Amino acid sequence: MLEVRGLGKKLTRDLALARRHGASDILRDLRFAPGVEETRSGEFWALRDIDLEVAPGEAVGVIGHNGAGKSTLLRVLHGLTRPDAGSVTVRGRHAALLDLGAPFDKVLSGRENVTVAAAVHGVPRRQIGTLAEAVAEFSELGDVLDAPMRTYSAGMQMRLGFAIAAQLDAKLLLVDEVITVGDISFQRKCMSHIRRHLGRGGSLVLVSHDLWMVQTLCPRCIVLSEGRIVAEGTANHAISSYMGATRRGQVFVPRARQGFTATSAGSAPAARAEVLACRGPDGRPPRNGDDLIIEIEAHGDGSALSAGWYVDVLTPDRQICVARLQPPDTTGHLELSAEPTAIAFTVPKVPLFPGTFFLSVHLLDGATGEEVGASEAPLAIEVESRADRMDTLAQFAGALSSVETSYSLGGPPTEAAVRSKIGETAVADQPGRPPAATLSDGLGSGTGSGRRAMADEVADRGR
Amino acid sequence: MSAEQPGKAGASETVVSRFGPGSQFRHPSQFFATAFRSLRASLPLARRLFVRDIRARYRLSVLGFAWIVLPAIAQTAVWLFLNESQVINSGPTAIPLPLYILLGTLLWQGFADALIAPGTQLTNAGQMLSKVSFPAESLLLAGLADAAVNTVARLVIAVPVLIYYGVSPGWGLLLAPVGLASLLVLGFAIGVALAPFGMLYHDIGRLLTVATGFWLLVTPVAYTVSGSGLGRFLVYLNPVSPPLLTTRSWLSGGAIVPGPLMLMVMAASIVLLAAGWILFRLSIPHLVDRVGT
Numbered sequence: 038m039l040e041v042r043g044l045g046k047k048l049t050r051d052l053a054l055a056r057r058h059g060a061s062d063i064l065r066d067l068r069f070a071p072g073v074e075e076t077r078s079g080e081f082w083a084l085r086d087i088d089l090e091v092a093p094g095e096a097v098g099v100i101g102h103n104g105a106g107k108s109t110l111l112r113v114l115h116g117l118t119r120p121d122a123g124s125v126t127v128r129g130r131h132a133a134l135l136d137l138g139a140p141f142d143k144v145l146s147g148r149e150n151v152t153v154a155a156a157v158h159g160v161p162r163r164q165i166g167t168l169a170e171a172v173a174e175f176s177e178l179g180d181v182l183d184a185p186m187r188t189y190s191a192g193m194q195m196r197l198g199f200a201i202a203a204q205l206d207a208k209l210l211l212v213d214e215v216i217t218v219g220d221i222s223f224q225r226k227c228m229s230h231i232r233r234h235l236g237r238g239g240s241l242v243l244v245s246h247d248l249w250m251v252q253t254l255c256p257r258c259i260v261l262s263e264g265r266i267v268a269e270g271t272a273n274h275a276i277s278s279y280m281g282a283t284r285r286g287q288v289f290v291p292r293a294r295q296g297f298t299a300t301s302a303g304s305a306p307a308a309r310a311e312v313l314a315c316r317g318p319d320g321r322p323p324r325n326g327d328d329l330i331i332e333i334e335a336h337g338d339g340s341a342l343s344a345g346w347y348v349d350v351l352t353p354d355r356q357i358c359v360a361r362l363q364p365p366d367t368t369g370h371l372e373l374s375a376e377p378t379a380i381a382f383t384v385p386k387v388p389l390f391p392g393t394f395f396l397s398v399h400l401l402d403g404a405t406g407e408e409v410g411a412s413e414a415p416l417a418i419e420v421e422s423r424a425d426r427m428d429t430l431a432q433f434a435g436a437l438s439s440v441e442t443s444y445s446l447g448g449p450p451t452e453a454a455v456r457s458k459i460g461e462t463a464v465a466d467q468p469g470r471p472p473a474a475t476l477s478d479g480l481g482s483g484t485g486s487g488r489r490a491m492a493d494e495v496a497d498r499g500r
Numbered sequence: 501m502s503a504e505q506p507g508k509a510g511a512s513e514t515v516v517s518r519f520g521p522g523s524q525f526r527h528p529s530q531f532f533a534t535a536f537r538s539l540r541a542s543l544p545l546a547r548r549l550f551v552r553d554i555r556a557r558y559r560l561s562v563l564g565f566a567w568i569v570l571p572a573i574a575q576t577a578v579w580l581f582l583n584e585s586q587v588i589n590s591g592p593t594a595i596p597l598p599l600y601i602l603l604g605t606l607l608w609q610g611f612a613d614a615l616i617a618p619g620t621q622l623t624n625a626g627q628m629l630s631k632v633s634f635p636a637e638s639l640l641l642a643g644l645a646d647a648a649v650n651t652v653a654r655l656v657i658a659v660p661v662l663i664y665y666g667v668s669p670g671w672g673l674l675l676a677p678v679g680l681a682s683l684l685v686l687g688f689a690i691g692v693a694l695a696p697f698g699m700l701y702h703d704i705g706r707l708l709t710v711a712t713g714f715w716l717l718v719t720p721v722a723y724t725v726s727g728s729g730l731g732r733f734l735v736y737l738n739p740v741s742p743p744l745l746t747t748r749s750w751l752s753g754g755a756i757v758p759g760p761l762m763l764m765v766m767a768a769s770i771v772l773l774a775a776g777w778i779l780f781r782l783s784i785p786h787l788v789d790r791v792g793t
Contacts, residue, residue: 048789056700059790063696066523066782112788116633119524119785133633140632144556156548157634159541 038095038128038209038240039114044087045122046106046113046264047080054079083109084264087123093208096231096241098255098272100248100279105261107244111135111211114242129208132158134198134215143187147178147197150186154201168204175230176200177223191218199223203230210234213244228254248276248433273429277391277422280432308344308373308410310335312396315418322421325391325428325439329384331362333398335410337373343403344371344410346380351395351415352437359394359437371400388438390431391422524782535781538635545634546641550649553642568650569657572609576602579722591724595752596665603658603748604721607683610651611740612712614687617643618695619705622787626699630788640695640780644688651680655751662752672750675758679747682762686743686769692776696783699791719744739765 049055058077076082084106091097099107112118113125115133140157141150151172155165173182176196186194195218202210216227231241231254245251251258251272258275260268268278313332317323331348347363362384371378397415401408422428431439524531558564579601582588593600621643622629629636662669669676698704718734721744725735735741742762749755 055790059700059786060697062786063779063783066525066786067779069523069525071523071526112630117630117785118788135631140628140634142552142556144559145552149552149555153548153552156545157628157632159545159634162544 038093039089039091039242040126041087041089041114041123043123044084044089044110044113044120044125045082046084046109046118047076047121048083048109049077049079050081051079082264084113085122087264087266089259089266091209091240091242093238093240094235095257096235096243096255098251098258098275099242099244099261100246100251100258100275101261101267106264107261108135108213109264110261111213111242111244115211127209130206131209131211132202132205132207133211133213134202135211135213141186141194141197144185146184147176147182147186147189148173151182151197151201155205158201158205160205171204172197172200175203175226192220192223195219196223199227203227207239209240209242211242214246216243216250217245217247224250248279252276252429271424273426274424276429277424277432280391280429308335308337308342308400309413310346310398310400310410311412311414312348312398312416313379315396315416317421322419323387323389324421324423325389325431326386329387329389330381331384331396332379332381334377334379335371335373335398335400336375336377338375342373342409344373345401345403345406346371347399347401349397349399350389351397353393353395353417357437359389371403373400386441387420388440389420390436390438391420391428392432392437394418394420524785531781535778538781539637539777542635542638542641545638546645549638549642550645553646565653568653572602572605572654573657576605579605588723590722591726593724594754595667599658599661599665599667599752600748601722602661603751604719604744606651606654606658607680607744607747608716608719608721608740609654610647610680611683611687611744612716613647613650614644614684615691615712616705616708617647617688618691619698619708622695622699623705626791629784630791636784637777637780640688640692643691644684647688648680648684651684655680658751667752669751670753672753672756675756676747676750679743679750682743682766682769683740683747685773686739686765689769689773689776692780693772695776696780696787699783699787715740736761739768 049058054077058080087110089097099110101107111133112135113120114127115131115135116125116127140154142153145153148169151169152165155168156162160168176182176199178193178196181189181193182197186197189197195215198215199219210231216224219227228250235241241254243251243255255272258270258272259266260275260279268275311334313334315323315329315331317327317329321327323329333346333348335344335346337344347361349358350360350362351358362382364382371380395415395417397412399408399412400410422432561567563570576598579588579590580598583590583597590597590601618640621639625639628634629639694704694708698708715738718731718738719740720735725732725741725745742759742765746758746762
């Protein structure tokens with residue numbers, strides 16, 4: 038359906054240079070000249086080495102940061118502009134929804150614009166009437182169709198635009214970020230139309246910042262960055278890679294903590310500590326739910342010091358402490374001497390979601406509880422993603438950590454259970470089990486939590 | 501309802517390939533095949549766009565139709581006044597001077613409209629060009645249609661004046677449409693040829709507007725060609741002169757046989773139009789890149 042090989046496209050941002058290049062391009066065409074491989078002044082490669090194949094019935098999502106070249110890619114695919122390198126081959130008719138207001142004259146009514154838009158897309162005259170009715174029905178705009186389009190909101194324009202594109206007999210749909218403008222019910226309508234289109238053998242290339250929509254509609258996805266494809270694969274994989282890149286792009290600026298006293302004496306710290314290493318089981322990078330093994334090293338300044346310690350998990354900008362890892366008893370159980378002491382501890386089933394975090398260890402005076410030392414160079418760790426739905430959803434939502442819960446299944450909550458929810462009494466359903474949150478009807482309750490337990494539950498039921 | 505309709509225009513299995521980089525002339529068969537297909541498809545669309553433009557324009561205007569004729573009438577009045585007060589001397593005319601000037605002005609207006617139509621259309625449709633894939637000639641043709649309709653409407657005004665002065669076009673009336681067409685095609689061809697670069701450099705459009713004012717003066721709209729010297733030479737050089745003089749003559753019962761200059765201008769217009777069209781088709785992708793938002 039769509040075949041793209043080594044596609045490249047040059048653009049110029051400077052207005053004056055753009056015009057000059059445009060004029061010279063036209064003259065070059067007249068001279069039968071071959072293309073230019075180098076970039077002239079002010080030019081940059083908006084797209085480079087793009088290879089893409091879309092088969093009938095396939096939907097491909099295109100995601101990437103602003104300015105990565107996604108819209109440019111759609112414009113070349115649609116034929117609005119020619120490639121500067123490589124080739125594009127399209128079999129069959131294609132329709133694009135690139136811009137809300139494009140073929141519409143704002144003075145005329147929606148209905149009048151539909152006939153014009155249909156003609157613009159090459160619909161034969163005798164079919165325009167039927168098409169206009171179908172558009173009116175699909176868009177659900179009703180009487181608004183007779184008002185001048187000047188009065189339409191962006192969402193209404195999009196309704197009309199999509200309704201028109203939906204009625205055209207196009208095999209390949211190119212959609213650029215516009216669906217997100219509609220309201221929820223229309224978005225759903227668009228998505229179900231797209232699904233039907235795909236089912237009939239049509240194809241779709243969708244550019245969107247709505248990662249949820251991309252994930253739902255497109256089993257395959259590419260990530261564009263600065264004009265190149267940097268990731269390709271399943272939607273989950275691509276999104277995960279895109280989100281990872283986004284987070285890594287954050288600037289790591291060390292910040293002095295406000296009101297932080299590094300020493301009890303006010304001068305040189307009495308103790309030093311650093312996080313040496315952090316890894317998951319088997320030395321792999323850690324993942325959500327894995328056990329985390331952390332090694333720290335601490336030493337005093339010579340005077341005997343009994344120190345407590347804890348490790349802070351910070352976001353990359355060091356602004357937020359996601360969690361504080363501490364041993365059960367924080368009162369003075371480290372005997373520090375001048376010799377470095379190494380400690381390894383384990384965080385069971387670490388609740389951190391994929392992303393970058395900084396670990397910083399702090400030492401407390403065992404007697405006074407005051408802070409006597411802290412990491413000077415926090416260790417950056419990377420929690421890996423499993424590239425599955427849970428991790429992707431969490432990354433998308435920006436969730437930093439997960440929390441285990443227990444639950445029980447059953448009917449509507451009893452009065453006692455509701456009261457317990459408000460915090461009056463803790464209701465223990467059955468002796469020996471942890472308190473159930475609300476529901477219980479004798480069907481049985483389970484201790485389920487997070488990923489592992491879900492799998493267990495499913496396995497249990499399967500047995 | 502939608503996709504199941506058979507036989508839609510451009511139905512499936514059109515394989516479209518876009519190669520780059522390099523001149524579009526390097527694949528001449530593909531270029532011209534696409535060009536002709538686009539031209540065919542642009543005709544019905546041009547009609548729709550023309551109707552759309554008319555509707556939109558008159559929806560926003562109160563005087564509407566009057567604006568087509570008022571400028572020409574006003575200009576004629578000025579020329580007549582200048583003659584009356586002996587400021588200028590238009591020279592002896594075969595038909596009454598007011599009629600001479602009126603016809604000349606109306607015809608000139610037709611040429612001028614056709615001249616600026618392509619540029620105006622393209623500038624207004626810049627958004628559409630860069631967002632929607634459609635045959636762009638339709639814009640140009642819609643502009644031409646607009647100029648043509650306006651010209652015919654204006655000439656309707658001339659009818660009562662013709663009757664008043666008892667001037668009959670005679671057999672020339674049959675040839676008058678040809679004359680009108682030649683004026684329009686000449687203006688249109690020049691406009692189309694200038695349009696691509698005109699979109700990149702707006703100076704060209706402005707230059708054209710200024711030049712049109714001067715051009716009017718070297719066209720025998722409100723005076724007769726006589727005497728010798730630089731003025732007469734310029735008038736002879738002016739490609740608008742032959743069509744204007746000939747058509748006016750046809751409309752007012754003058755000489756029937758067109759002079760050689762007239763035929764030359766007609767042929768040149770058609771050649772220029774073809775060349776302009778090719779240049780235009782070549783330029784569209786580049787314009788979309790550089791000019792569209």
